[in-house]
Amino acid sequence: MPMLAGIPASVFLFWRMPVSGNSLGTLFRLTTFGESHGPAIGGVVDGCPPGMDLDESDIQKDLERRRPGQSRFTTQRRESDRVKILSGVFEGKTTGTPIGLLIENEDQKSRDYTEIQEVFRPGHADWTYLKKYGRRDYRGGGRASARETAMRVAGGAIARKILRYQGVEIQGCLIAMGPEQTDPGKRDWSQVDKNPFFSPDSDAVARFEVLLDRCRSAGDSVGAVLEVVARGVPVGWGDPVYGRLDADLAGGMMGINAVKGVEIGTGFASAGGYGSQMADEMVPDAGQRDGVRFLSNHSGGILGGISNGNEIVVRLAVKPTPSIHKPLQTVTTSGQGQIIQTRGRHDPCVGIRAVPVAEAMMALILVDHFFRHRSRHALFPKVD
Amino acid sequence: MPMLAGIPASVFLFWRMPVSGNSLGTLFRLTTFGESHGPAIGGVVDGCPPGMDLDESDIQKDLERRRPGQSRFTTQRRESDRVKILSGVFEGKTTGTPIGLLIENEDQKSRDYTEIQEVFRPGHADWTYLKKYGRRDYRGGGRASARETAMRVAGGAIARKILRYQGVEIQGCLIAMGPEQTDPGKRDWSQVDKNPFFSPDSDAVARFEVLLDRCRSAGDSVGAVLEVVARGVPVGWGDPVYGRLDADLAGGMMGINAVKGVEIGTGFASAGGYGSQMADEMVPDAGQRDGVRFLSNHSGGILGGISNGNEIVVRLAVKPTPSIHKPLQTVTTSGQGQIIQTRGRHDPCVGIRAVPVAEAMMALILVDHFFRHRSRHALFPKVD
Amino acid sequence: MPMLAGIPASVFLFWRMPVSGNSLGTLFRLTTFGESHGPAIGGVVDGCPPGMDLDESDIQKDLERRRPGQSRFTTQRRESDRVKILSGVFEGKTTGTPIGLLIENEDQKSRDYTEIQEVFRPGHADWTYLKKYGRRDYRGGGRASARETAMRVAGGAIARKILRYQGVEIQGCLIAMGPEQTDPGKRDWSQVDKNPFFSPDSDAVARFEVLLDRCRSAGDSVGAVLEVVARGVPVGWGDPVYGRLDADLAGGMMGINAVKGVEIGTGFASAGGYGSQMADEMVPDAGQRDGVRFLSNHSGGILGGISNGNEIVVRLAVKPTPSIHKPLQTVTTSGQGQIIQTRGRHDPCVGIRAVPVAEAMMALILVDHFFRHRSRHALFPKVD
Amino acid sequence: MPMLAGIPASVFLFWRMPVSGNSLGTLFRLTTFGESHGPAIGGVVDGCPPGMDLDESDIQKDLERRRPGQSRFTTQRRESDRVKILSGVFEGKTTGTPIGLLIENEDQKSRDYTEIQEVFRPGHADWTYLKKYGRRDYRGGGRASARETAMRVAGGAIARKILRYQGVEIQGCLIAMGPEQTDPGKRDWSQVDKNPFFSPDSDAVARFEVLLDRCRSAGDSVGAVLEVVARGVPVGWGDPVYGRLDADLAGGMMGINAVKGVEIGTGFASAGGYGSQMADEMVPDAGQRDGVRFLSNHSGGILGGISNGNEIVVRLAVKPTPSIHKPLQTVTTSGQGQIIQTRGRHDPCVGIRAVPVAEAMMALILVDHFFRHRSRHALFPKVD
Numbered sequence A, B, C, D: 001m002p003m004l005a006g007i008p009a010s011v012f013l014f015w016r017m018p019v020s021g022n023s024l025g026t027l028f029r030l031t032t033f034g035e036s037h038g039p040a041i042g043g044v045v046d047g048c049p050p051g052m053d054l055d056e057s058d059i060q061k062d063l064e065r066r067r068p069g070q071s072r073f074t075t076q077r078r079e080s081d082r083v084k085i086l087s088g089v090f091e092g093k094t095t096g097t098p099i100g101l102l103i104e105n106e107d108q109k110s111r112d113y114t115e116i117q118e119v120f121r122p123g124h125a126d127w128t129y130l131k132k133y134g135r136r137d138y139r140g141g142g143r144a145s146a147r148e149t150a151m152r153v154a155g156g157a158i159a160r161k162i163l164r165y166q167g168v169e170i171q172g173c174l175i176a177m178g179p180e181q182t183d184p185g186k187r188d189w190s191q192v193d194k195n196p197f198f199s200p201d202s203d204a205v206a207r208f209e210v211l212l213d214r215c216r217s218a219g220d221s222v223g224a225v226l227e228v229v230a231r232g233v234p235v236g237w238g239d240p241v242y243g244r245l246d247a248d249l250a251g252g253m254m255g256i257n258a259v260k261g262v263e264i265g266t267g268f269a270s271a272g273g274y275g276s277q278m279a280d281e282m283v284p285d286a287g288q289r290d291g292v293r294f295l296s297n298h299s300g301g302i303l304g305g306i307s308n309g310n311e312i313v314v315r316l317a318v319k320p321t322p323s324i325h326k327p328l329q330t331v332t333t334s335g336q337g338q339i340i341q342t343r344g345r346h347d348p349c350v351g352i353r354a355v356p357v358a359e360a361m362m363a364l365i366l367v368d369h370f371f372r373h374r375s376r377h378a379l380f381p382k383v384d
Helices: A056-066 A126-133 A146-165 A189-194 A202-218 A245-254 A350-376 B056-066 B126-133 B146-165 B189-194 B204-218 B245-254 B350-376 C056-066 C126-133 C146-165 C189-194 C202-218 C245-254 C350-376 D056-066 D126-133 D146-165 D189-194 D204-218 D245-254 D350-376
Strands: A029-033 A040-046 A083-085 A099-104 A169-177 A224-231 A259-264 A282-284 A292-294 A312-318 A328-331 A337-340 B029-033 B040-046 B083-085 B099-104 B169-177 B224-231 B259-264 B282-284 B292-294 B312-318 B328-331 B337-340 C029-033 C040-046 C083-085 C099-104 C169-177 C224-231 C259-264 C282-284 C292-294 C312-318 C328-331 C337-340 D029-033 D040-046 D083-085 D099-104 D169-177 D224-231 D259-264 D282-284 D292-294 D312-318 D328-331 D337-340
Touching: A029 A146, A029 C040, A040 A146, A040 C029, A040 C040, A056 A083, A056 A146, A056 A350, A099 A146, A146 A169, A146 A350, A169 A189, A169 A202, A169 A350, A224 A350, A245 A259, A245 A312, A245 A350, A245 B245, A245 B259, A259 B245, A312 A350, A328 B282, A350 D350, B029 B146, B029 D040, B040 B146, B040 D029, B040 D040, B056 B083, B056 B146, B056 B350, B099 B146, B146 B169, B146 B350, B169 B189, B169 B204, B169 B350, B224 B350, B245 B259, B245 B312, B245 B350, B312 B350, B350 C350, C029 C146, C040 C146, C056 C083, C056 C146, C056 C350, C099 C146, C146 C169, C146 C350, C169 C189, C169 C202, C169 C350, C224 C350, C245 C259, C245 C312, C245 C350, C245 D245, C245 D259, C259 D245, C282 D328, C312 C350, D029 D146, D040 D146, D056 D083, D056 D146, D056 D350, D099 D146, D146 D169, D146 D350, D169 D189, D169 D204, D169 D350, D224 D350, D245 D259, D245 D312, D245 D350, D312 D350
Parallel strands: A282 B328, C328 D282
Antiparallel strands: A029 A040, A040 A099, A083 A099, A169 A224, A224 A312, A259 A312, A259 B259, A282 A292, A328 A337, B029 B040, B040 B099, B083 B099, B169 B224, B224 B312, B259 B312, B282 B292, B328 B337, C029 C040, C040 C099, C083 C099, C169 C224, C224 C312, C259 C312, C259 D259, C282 C292, C328 C337, D029 D040, D040 D099, D083 D099, D169 D224, D224 D312, D259 D312, D282 D292, D328 D337
């Protein structure tokens, strides 16, 4: 047997590159771990200021919005998603030390994985993960599973609380599902939490229900477009040239599972327009924080990579999940052609549960830029 | 006079946060400096492997494609954009040390800036920069100027050469200009460099000319949609979960001046579709590098944040420049309302010259992921 | 009551800077969390390659060497320090995903902390933490406690296993304790694990015992000098200019609790010598890996920030713990003078248990440089 | 001829890992480029706040202290070391954009390098660089040359000016040269700039002169011990656990060419002492900034990785340069044994000119921690 450094060479055969890049942020940093079918998922929030009231309910509240099984329109996987805080909070307040977070996985059904073990599910990361790493936890999506996003929501809940003290509020909604659109004229943010789709247009709810019931019976799935808005962000957050706020938001949003497009403000539609329509004109207005009012917000609150004081508006395209009951052509790990039909509980529209995830990503990106901005802004009290 | 630490307090009045974030990349890192109206712009490429043939012409070639004044459809600012290599190359080959790059600014017209000095140009970064930093080089866009992108192109040229040795080719084009579209059915990549618009559809060229001539005479501008493609990227580049290739590409592209949207593969259109249409089915194919052929490429070459072996396809929305001759309402630095009309030489469609910039960003992001992948992949020769 | 953003201003009174910087490494990264008196401490290892055999016993083995209460010469705090792996290992092998590690704290005595709650222990971080963060977990050292180093040892155990496959072995020892020295002429590495002091000189053991018994009865403590050696590191690890291997080792070692000095090779003694003595001369030697033998190793295996193929030799100075029974002058949190005498179980020489911690830090720094080196070295098989 | 991707395989033969790691700092970042015998060296300072007065003389002043050829005790290489500011300063004040710095190399003697081209100078980085990169600029130390430190001094000058506005002053001196010591009892900081050795003890100057004259005539060199002190650093700079101020200072100092040891406060001597001697006791003192006075400063101003308000005291061991006229055994690049004698102009004690470099490193590390601290400290004006 061939030996390397006194060890059988076969030992090395599956050494490939690790899954790295599990941290997000510079001054406020979230690091996560855990697979969909392991004992637990967890995270570490590094950079939360000391002295803030924090307990598990602050985080649980946001987790509930993402939790599966809350309506018949999402997966029926049963996870109570109870988060535990393991460190960083003392006597009800943050100490400034890293906050360890843990959620135990409950619904790890002991079932037969043989089928998916040896076949690449089209549209999933099975193929790329196995090719890259040489092995994978075949019991589910493993690290590529959307289960990881529970930790983004948990970390985002802490980010959000910090931002709230700065007067910043973040809200997301679903503005289109497959071919069905909400009506921009009927957008009412107070409706978002009153229906299972996070729809801001209550009239669209019935159409969404019909669409999803149709998807479910057809064994198919649909995509969605989400919008996330941050209100109250002051002028000045964001670092040019490569640390721009828009760049970081785009990167953060595109990094959510199944997202295939991101736009800010008027976005792709601005490409089809004229400069005379798209420049956000300004007028003096003593009633505004900075004495200036913008007559429009095509820029989505960001100019030159820096917040301009308007609402920050980001939209995301979420692709339809490829976990469908319809037969699809695929290939086995040994290279044979095969037909696959996903069975079991899956979200017919993953875009719905992506709403709280997108809000969390917005919060995580913004709070990091808040700290980056603050590190050197107005070095002496007299300024501003 | 009030004193702080023995120094007049007034000294501190304009101390605000610096422009940071001028570096891009982890293992292959570009750092840039320089303003549009300063003596020079420059950059440092850190992480280029030693032993590669490199001289200034390798970089100049790409700079020529971005250079202003090459057709009547771009700004007439005269810059020869001659790049000098100051370090990192010895006897015609890279040494592996950082490559210092310098381009002197030539066309710094000594003119009267009083007008733009005291007024915020709508849609520009004037407002956000002054609010954030308390001062700015009012002779032009300063650091927010698209002039900085010359350095991205220079750094990208080096990245591109490394990638070429890996069999990776990158090409960009303009697929829509304002309301005018190219025809997907007539897309011919060999046409791209044969017209001043980087259009892959030669039939669209005449329509683009008409549109731009109309813009110019109306003193208006138009947006554009670009597409950038990377061919030959093997399976496996990209780090989940937060270091995903799609996230980094989205961040990089959104970080280009005037870009307001980014999509990968089918992008926003996938949100409107069904899972049964959007899953890229796979079949065995001995003729392919990995023994597998995908029947479609809705995913744009990236699954779970990792390249899947198909073409990587990214599209960008570029907004119309707000530098137009039409009158716009705005505000002066002292808070008065004013009407502004931009004068002088400007690109009626900044999207055109953004094509080589977008190619460069694609190259910079990809080469960094190539090195990140390589650092730990297949630790021993037997693997793969 | 004054309000800020609709929230009572008092809420903000203790908002200060968070404890950040809880991650170590670039491509192989350890992030830790947890306080000495919280429910648990934990860590995340991001960057371990897939396919390596790993179970809890691999880590436990190293933790045992650091564990308190193993001889009468260390603190009697009772912690079984059982580590749990929460993710990243599947079917006995690493998957390449982040490895979540958890150790529950057992010995959190519910006692009266009033005394130390309101007084700054001299030589401890109480003063700097409270001044910086505005609050602290007064039940112990909190995040500044050496308990955190258990996680460095756990992460280091994984790093070490990777290095072992590369032929690299790391070993540390204690070469001086307070005024007592080991004899360089009697240094025998095989003795290190045979005595409770990690002494390489068996003759020194009796002297160390006498010294510590004397310390204990006097209620005093002593410092120590440690040496850590890495054998088998090939030529080439380390990045000039600011990412030098020696710089990173020095930073890592100085970052261990109570360390006040670091030297490499001949270290401080080389400052007192002549160039003719300190240059490590080289001669051809076909028996060596690189065909060259060095006649001495004053450089401690590093030249120009890069490993030169010799043993890497680092020495650390560990100060005596200030937790002593002798009366010391100090100040209360309200600014009053007070006399303090530390009670209870403490290590009379923290340098002993710092040996496995220093080995772990060496492993963590080296494995990161191994990956950094590997990312771009010898891009094609023909090289080397 | 073997081909890879259509390119002759020989092209790849010298592709090895690049020299990376040419940036220092997180929020205040210096990136440098340039070799000792190239056209120029340069740097980019990213993170300088806007509004600070800055011109080239601010930087030149510090460069003069490091410049060669200022006394007969340093190398006679003639470099005027005139720095040019290429960006980031407008109308005499920093704009907050990156500051590009350039120094042209003047004394690039066109001489015969054949001898050193094919031989490894003992104690130099020739061996490790060639082994790592496969090629090097053999006309001098290239990137490993101490010439690079001119850029550290330039960047450090800017850092220093920022710190000065915060009330922080940095000063370095040489406290030992080879076997000759300064007398701690005669230390007078005002003497440091009055002799060519940066000696704080004027009585030692004559002894240093004798020693160096002896070295020169013997063709030998000596090492040195430096001390650098920062006065006025407030309590609270530094991030535990891995971003500690002591760790970063140790890494920064060890990263200076020829440094082989770093200690803080009492350093290695504290390892030989007892806890009852080494704990810095505290007493109330209304005259102090924080109401507390420390009775000693064994900790060198840092406790738990955070500044405690005392002077920060760091000492460095600089090895004697191996560039000596005495014959040394070495090896050629083709593996033959050879005797080498360095000719030409070299510093007999490189420790002298390392003093301004060490000051600069102290400034660079401190200013970064100042910004890191400031980013989240005292989020609201009421605090502190």
